[in-house]
Amino acid sequence: MISSNLRTPLYAVMAWLTLSTLWNVVGVVLVANGQRAPGPTASLAAAALLVGIGALLAVGVLRSPTLFGALCGICGLFALAAVVQAVTGDPALWPAAFWRWAGAALNAFGAAAGCLGVISTWFRS
Numbered sequence: 001m002i003s004s005n006l007r008t009p010l011y012a013v014m015a016w017l018t019l020s021t022l023w024n025v026v027g028v029v030l031v032a033n034g035q036r037a038p039g040p041t042a043s044l045a046a047a048a049l050l051v052g053i054g055a056l057l058a059v060g061v062l063r064s065p066t067l068f069g070a071l072c073g074i075c076g077l078f079a080l081a082a083v084v085q086a087v088t089g090d091p092a093l094w095p096a097a098f099w100r101w102a103g104a105a106l107n108a109f110g111a112a113a114g115c116l117g118v119i120s121t122w123f124r125s
Helices: 004-032 044-063 065-088 097-122
Strands: none
Touching (some): 004 044, 044 065
16 A cells, blocks of 8 residues: 555656656657657657656555655656756757747656655655
8 A cells, every 4th residue: 555645746756757758759759750859859768767667666655665765866866857958958959948948847847746755755654
């Protein structure tokens, strides 16, 4: 059974993982069709990594809260790196300013979700 204080961080991090996976897959499909991806990176390898982390999170939340917290921290760092890239990167890397800031918002949510997961793991009941 999932600890009640880990449920919200689990859902938040899983939402970020799902949306980030979709972002990468859509980007790969767009590039394959001769169009620009919504961001500077689009990778099936990144999408597979995100799916794998999601599977480990699902196992970790049930069996090892420490693993869950560590994975949330890793997700938070990945997301934070993407936010930094969006803020400091060359705007020409995105097809439009909308996509740049949409990616930054998505990843800011992911960074916050990862932090929430780490904090909730520290203070779990």
